[in-house]
Amino acid sequence: MVSAQDETEPINVAIIGGGIGGLALSIGLQQYSHISVRIFEAAPQFFEIGAGVFFGANAIRAMSLINPAIGEAYARISTTAGWESKEDTYFDFILGQDLNGQPAGTPVSSPQLGPHERHSTAHRAHFIDELAQLVPEEIAEFGKRLVGLTRDESRGRTLMKFADGVTYEADAVIGCDGIRSVCRDFVLGKGNPLAQPVYTGKYAYRGLIPMDKAIAAIGEEKARNRYMFLGKKGHALIFPIAGGKIMNVVAFGTSKDGKWEGNWIKPMKREDMEQDFRDFGDDCQKIFSLMENTDHWGIFDLSQDIPTFTSEPLRLLLLGDSAHACAPHQGAGAGQALEDAHILSHVLGGCRSKDDLLPAFAAYESVRRPRTRFVQHYGRRQGELLDLHWPGVGDDLGRLRQVIDGPIRDIWNCDLEAELAKAQTRMKELLAEADAAKTPVSVEH
Ligand SMILES: Cc1cc2nc3c(=O)[nH]c(=O)nc-3n(C[C@H](O)[C@H](O)[C@H](O)COP(=O)(O)OP(=O)(O)OC[C@H]3O[C@@H](n4cnc5c(N)ncnc54)[C@H](O)[C@@H]3O)c2cc1C
Numbered sequence: 419m420v421s422a423q424d425e426t427e428p429i430n431v432a433i434i435g436g437g438i439g440g441l442a443l444s445i446g447l448q449q450y451s452h453i454s455v456r457i458f459e460a461a462p463q464f465f466e467i468g469a470g471v472f473f474g475a476n477a478i479r480a481m482s483l484i485n486p487a488i489g490e491a492y493a494r495i496s497t498t499a500g501w502e503s504k505e506d507t508y509f510d511f512i513l514g515q516d517l518n519g520q521p522a523g524t525p526v527s528s529p530q531l532g533p534h535e536r537h538s539t540a541h542r543a544h545f546i547d548e549l550a551q552l553v554p555e556e557i558a559e560f561g562k563r564l565v566g567l568t569r570d571e572s573r574g575r576t577l578m579k580f581a582d583g584v585t586y587e588a589d590a591v592i593g594c595d596g597i598r599s600v601c602r603d604f605v606l607g608k609g610n611p612l613a614q615p616v617y618t619g620k621y622a623y624r625g626l627i628p629m630d631k632a633i634a635a636i637g638e639e640k641a642r643n644r645y646m647f648l649g650k651k652g653h654a655l656i657f658p659i660a661g662g663k664i665m666n667v668v669a670f671g672t673s674k675d676g677k678w679e680g681n682w683i684k685p686m687k688r689e690d691m692e693q694d695f696r697d698f699g700d701d702c703q704k705i706f707s708l709m710e711n712t713d714h715w716g717i718f719d720l721s722q723d724i725p726t727f728t729s730e731p732l733r734l735l736l737l738g739d740s741a742h743a744c745a746p747h748q749g750a751g752a753g754q755a756l757e758d759a760h761i762l763s764h765v766l767g768g769c770r771s772k773d774d775l776l777p778a779f780a781a782y783e784s785v786r787r788p789r790t791r792f793v794q795h796y797g798r799r800q801g802e803l804l805d806l807h808w809p810g811v812g813d814d815l816g817r818l819r820q821v822i823d824g825p826i827r828d829i830w831n832c833d834l835e836a837e838l839a840k841a842q843t844r845m846k847e848l849l850a851e852a853d854a855a856k857t858p859v860s861v862e863h
Contacts, residue, residue: 425770426452426769426770426771427452427770427771427772428452428453428454429452429453429454429589429590429766429769429771429772429775430453430454430455430456430588430589430590431447431453431454431455431456431588431589431590431591431592431766432455432456432457432458432576432578432586432588432590432591432592433455433456433457433458433591433592433594434458434564434578434591434592434593434594434595434600434601435457435458435459435460435593435594435595435596435599435738435740436457436458436459436461436464436550436553436558436594437466437546437594437596437738437739437755438466438545438546438549438738438752438755438756439594439737439738439739439740439752439755439756439758439759440457440459440592440594440595440737440738441457441464441546441549441550441552441553442481442484442488442549442755442756442759443484443592443594443737443758443759443762443763444457444553444557445484445485445487445488445549445552445553445759446484446485446759446760446762446763446764446767447763447766447767448485448552448554449485449763449767450763450766450767453766453767453769454557455557456557456558456559456586456588457553457557457558457559458559458562458564458578458580458586459558459559459560459561459562460561460562460563460564460581460595461560461561462560462561463560464546464547464549464550464553464558465543465546466542466543466545466546467542467543467713468541468542468543468626468711469541469542469624469626469666469668469711469713470539470540470541470542470626470657470659470664470666470668471539471540471541471542471545471749471752472537472539472657472749473492473496473537473538473539473540473749473752473753474535474537474748474749474750474753474826474829474830475531475534475535475536475537475830475831476753476757476829476830476831476832476834477537477750477752477753477756477757478492478496478536478537478538479834480753480756480757480759480760480834481756483760483834483835483838484756484759484760484763485552485763487552488549488552491545491548491549491551491552492540492545492548494548495540495541495544495545495548495660495661496538496539496540497538497539497540497657497658497659497660497661497662498536498538498539499642499643499644499658500638500641500642500643500658500662501639501642501643504643504644505536506530506531506536507528507529507530507531507643507644508528508529508530508531508535508537508644508823508826509528509529509644509645509646509655509657510525510528510643510644510645510646511525511526511527511528511646511648511822512524512525512526512645512646512647512648513526513647513648513649513699514647514648514649514652514653514654514695514698514699514702515649515650515697515698515699516697516699517649517650517806517813517815518813518815521699522647522698522699522700522701522702523699523701526648526815526818526819526822527818527819527822527823529822529823534830534831535827535830535831537830539644539657539658539659539666540659541659541660541664541666544659544660559586561582562580562581562582562584563580563581563582564578564579564580564581564595564600564601565579565580565581565600566578566579567579567591567601567604567732567734568732569731569732569733570587574589574772575587575588575589576588576589576590576591576732576733576734578591589733589772589775590733590734590735590766590772590775591732591733591734591735592734592735592736592737592762593605593734593735593736593737593740593741594737594738594740594755595740596738596739596740596743597615597718597719597720597739597740597743598615598682599736599739599740601734601736601740602736602740602741604729604732604734605726605727605728605729605732605734605736606724606725606726612721612723612724612725613724615718615719615720615743616718616719616720616721617673617676617677617678617716617717617718618717618718618719618745618798618801619672619673619676620670620671620672620673620717620745620801620805621670621671621672621673621678621714621715621716621717622668622669622670622671622714622715622717622746623667623668623669623671623686623691623694623706623709623712623713623714623715624666624667624668624669624686624712624713624714624715625667625686625709625710625711625712625713626659626664626665626666626667626709626710626711627664627665627667627705627708627709627710628663628664628665628710629641629642629658629662629663629664629665631708632656632665632705632708635704635705635708636701636704636705640656640701641656641658641665642658642662643657643658644656644657644658645657646804647698647699647701647702648804648805648806648818649695649697649698649805649806650697650805650806650807650813651671651672651805651806651807652669652670652671652672652694652695652698652805653669653670653804653805654667654668654669654670654695654698654702654705654706655667655668655669656705667705667706667709669691669694669695669702669706670717670747670801670804670805671691671694671695672805672807678716678718682715682716682718683713683714683715683716684713684714685712685713685714686709686712686713686714687714688706690714691706692706717745717746717801718743719743719744719745719794719797719798720739720741720742720743720744720794722742722791722794722795724741724742726783727741727742727779727782727783727786727787728776728779728780728783730776730779733775733776733779735762735779735782737755737758737759737762738751738754738755738758738759739751739755741758741786741790742754742786742787742790742791742793742794743794744790744793744794744797744798745794745797745798745800745801746797747797747798747800747801747804748793748796748797748800748825748826748829750793750797750826750829751793751797753829754789754790754793757786757789757832757834757837758782758786758790760834760838761782761785761786761837761838761841762778762782764838764841764842765778765781765782765838765841765842765845766778768842768845773852774845774849777845777848777849777852778845780844780845780848781841781842781844781845781848782841784840784841784844785837785838785840785841785844789832789837792825792828792829793829796825796826796829799825800825800826803818803821803822804822806818
């Protein structure tokens with residue numbers, strides 16, 4: 419347990435939402451003895467969908483920087499490429515359909531990873547179970563859907579109201595409640611267009627295949643490693659999870675009219691998928707026919723122009739998808755929630771009293787907003803690139819090869835310790851300014 423400073427006052431922090439971001443933050447804050455945490459989760463338990471998740475090198479480093487216990491937990495359940503010879507290959511990008519006289523299956527690019535760029539994948543449910551085990555039972559409240567927030571300034575407390583009528587209070591509230599965040603409405607104002615998720619024009623069919631069936635269908639090399647099948651207005655990716663026992667599949671398509679109607683997650687209709695990918699080759703057809711646990715997801719993100727993650731009057735701050743949800747084409751959203759948790763847990767840990775909360779929030783924002791805007795911007799672009807649709811690149815595979823792994827390397831190679839140092843320096847400056855403002859100025863006559 420880290421003791422932040424010699425003289426600290428107890429601070430209690432409420433976390434709304436126990437997804438990857440909220441759980442990681444709580445595990446980071448546990449290391450600071452003067453900070454007490456409570457997590458309020460709308461669901462009856464911590465939960466993640468049965469699908470795979472990709473973590474870049476930055477995300478994996480963030481885990482251990484938040485708390486070494488997260489890094490150790492992830493190491494227990496993560497999966498690398500099945501073949502040692504492929505461990506340093508980002509993805510094998512190949513044509514999913516015949517294109518410009520070249521048949522489906524033609525290799526396009528196999529970017530190689532540097533020594534600090536290795537990444538891995540996991541079954542989401544396995545990762546959330548590992549995180550949940552690091553959270554003491556007594557700090558978690560389930561079935562608590564936040565509906566209201568007010569501030570009692572006289573007592574310096576933020577009051578939370580939940581859908582079941584129960585209320586709680588805390589010194590500060592961190593909104594980790596995902597892309598459809600209620601907390602964001604309290605930061606930006608309900609009805610603010612910037613608070614609304616934006617449909618990206620893409621959707622995803624997701625599913626899993628037992629590895630033995632996948633190998634029988636498409637062979638061991640593709641099934642056990644990371645492959646991306648490129649096509650016009652659609653692409654599909656596969657990677658192994660669960661120690662190589664399961665193959666994860668995501669196939670992205672593009673809406674004809676740019677619209678998404680109804681629920682964000684729907685049961686998948688096989689005939690829709692067959693129609694969307696009718697031009698794709700044999701390997702993809704076999705993969706699609708074997709998918710189990712299938713869902714059909716509309717892909718939404720948030721505006722990069724959200725002006726702030728903070729409501730100062732409510733002592734409320736956003737983290738993860740509630741602040742900066744991005745399109746998933748770089749496999750980076752959960753990694754950004756982990757980076758947030760790294761910076762925020764340590765700047766909050768540096769608070770000596772409740773008076774330091776706002777400088778800590780501002781310090782967090784000063785490094786997290788530029789970084790997450792970058793990831794959001796390139797998340798959308800990557801979707802268009804992989805669908806052979808980005809202006810100036812299109813289906814020119816030579817040009818595509820040059821840019822396919824460009825900005826992603828900037829995401830992986832971020833120096834997260836330097837980012838924390840920047841945030842801590844900013845916090846010191848703000849605290850010094852606040853202290854100076856409190857010190858009576860002696861006037862010389
Ligand atoms: C198709 C697809 C593929 C993806 N693939 C990847 C990938 O490979 N790699 C990657 O890094 N990212 C990926 N992402 C993004 C990633 O899933 C998210 O960025 C990440 O899950 C966000 O975590 P979070 O904790 O911020 O939010 P969430 O995981 O959404 O968690 C929010 C939590 O808050 C709870 N909650 C919501 N409202 C309330 C309320 N009012 N009161 C209390 N609790 C509430 C919810 O029940 C939930 O538990 C993908 C996303 C999609 C859509």
